[in-house]
Amino acid sequence: xxxxxxxxxxxxxxxxxxxxxxxxxxxxxxxxxxxxxxxxxxxxxxxxxxxxxxxxxxxxxxxxxxxxxxxxxxxxxxxxxxxxxxxxxxxxxxxxxxxxxxxxxxxxxxxxxxxxxxxxxxxxxxxxxxxxxxxxxxxxxxxxxxxxxxxxxxxxxxxxxxxxxxxxxxxxxxxxxxxxxxxxxxxxxxxxxxxxxxxxxxxxxxxxxxxxxxxxxxxxxxxxxxxxxxxxxxxxxxxxxxxxxxxxxxxxxxxxxxxxxxxxxxxxxxxxxxxxxx
Numbered sequence: 557x558x559x560x561x562x563x564x565x566x567x568x569x570x571x572x573x574x575x576x577x578x579x580x581x582x583x584x585x586x587x588x589x590x591x592x593x594x595x596x597x598x599x600x601x602x603x604x605x606x607x608x609x610x611x612x613x614x615x616x617x618x619x620x621x622x623x624x625x626x627x628x629x630x631x632x633x634x635x636x637x638x639x640x641x642x643x644x645x646x647x648x649x650x651x652x653x654x655x656x657x658x659x660x661x662x663x664x665x666x667x668x669x670x671x672x673x674x675x676x677x678x679x680x681x682x683x684x685x686x687x688x689x690x691x692x693x694x695x696x697x698x699x700x701x702x703x704x705x706x707x708x709x710x711x712x713x714x715x716x717x718x719x720x721x722x723x724x725x726x727x728x729x730x731x732x733x734x735x736x737x738x739x740x741x742x743x744x745x746x747x748x749x750x751x752x753x754x755x756x757x758x759x760x761x762x763x764x765x766x767x768x769x770x771x772x773x774x775x776x777x778x779x780x781x782x783x784x785x786x787x788x789x790x791x792x793x794x795x796x797x798x799x800x801x802x803x804x805x806x807x808x809x810x811x812x813x814x815x816x817x818x819x820x821x822x823x824x825x826x827x828x829x830x831x832x833x834x
Contacts, residue, residue: 616676618701619685619816622728623709623741626809627687630709633813633834634685640830641822644681648672650689655679672697690724703732705819707739707812711746726750735761739815741808742766743774763815765808772815779804787811789824796832810834 619634621627628649635645635654647654652661655678676684688698706729711722729738729750738754741747742764754762763771776786776795783798785807801810810831817827 615682616679617683617704617820619683619705619707620688620698620701620703620728620731621685621707621709622688622690622693622725623707624690624711626709626805626812629806630707630809630812631685631687633810633831634816636834637813637817637822637827637830638683638820641826643683645683645685646675646679646681647685647687648675648679649687650692656681672701688728693724693728698728698731701731703728703736705737705739705816706732707816708741708744708747708750709812710741710744710808722746726753729754729759732759737761737763737819739763739812739819740765741812742768742770743808763819765811765815771818772811774807774811777804777807783807785810787814787828789814789818792824794824794828796828798832798834801834 621631631647631649635647638645644656646656652659653675654660655675672686686698686701692698708725708729711725725746732738738759738761740751740754740762742751743766747764747766751762751764765772765774767773771790773788774785775788776784778784779802783801783803783806785796785798787794787796787810796810798810814824814827814831818824
């Protein structure tokens with residue numbers, strides 16, 4: 557049976573004229589609501605596209621990761637944790653995807669709203685992680701998404717002088733659902749600025765990685781032989797000895813993956829050994 561959706565050309569996400577009441581679609585059609593018939597094409601396209609996305613994502617948890625560094629490895633760490641708990645997880649990046657257990661390179665694909673919708677429609681997994689570049693945010697490719705979780709990793713020094721990119725990073729958090737959770741690395745200067753903005757906006761559900769009043773913090777990093785670190789989950793201290801992970805910068809990424817897992821109500825004592833094996 558076809559799904560019932562507002563009339564929309566769902567095959568290629570192309571805009572439709574504001575006066576059109578019915579169009580061909582893979583979905584069952586019914587007339588456009590009266591209050592939408594007078595809208596201009598752009599606004600109508602946006603609202604109807606959002607209907608499509610919302611319907612497709614009803615049964616998925618969407619995790620957006622943004623930042624100048626660490627998006628891919630953090631995404632794979634989260635996937636590693638979730639799947640160790642028996643939870644299926646897809647990753648969608650600008651130049652690759654890992655969906656339903658299959659990896660594919662998308663270097664030749666044009667990254668836009670249509671591409672994103674196609675990848676999401678292919679996924680049968682309960683969790684979807686999306687790596688989001690600020691350039692793609694600026695172009696509006698992700699404006700249809702509503703995020704359950706949004707994670708900020710860090711900002712490169714070269715990007716910090718570009719105020720438009722900084723604004724793009726921050727704007728992604730506006731797409732969190734009302735009960736969506738923000739995960740912010742406040743060891744990073746721009747993460748601290750983002751935290752201030754989120755608090756001004758009145759967002760309550762924020763988990764931070766940092767020194768002061770944070771959900772998690774890092775101490776005692778050692779990199780001489782195997783990478784090791786002490787990670788505080790609130791007041792509880794865990795010591796992690798990574799078997800394969802290298803590079804002090806990856807301690808931050810591991811801690812952010814830990815925070816996502818904890819916010820999904822997975823137990824810390826079970827997450828730690830899984831991360832150590834990454």
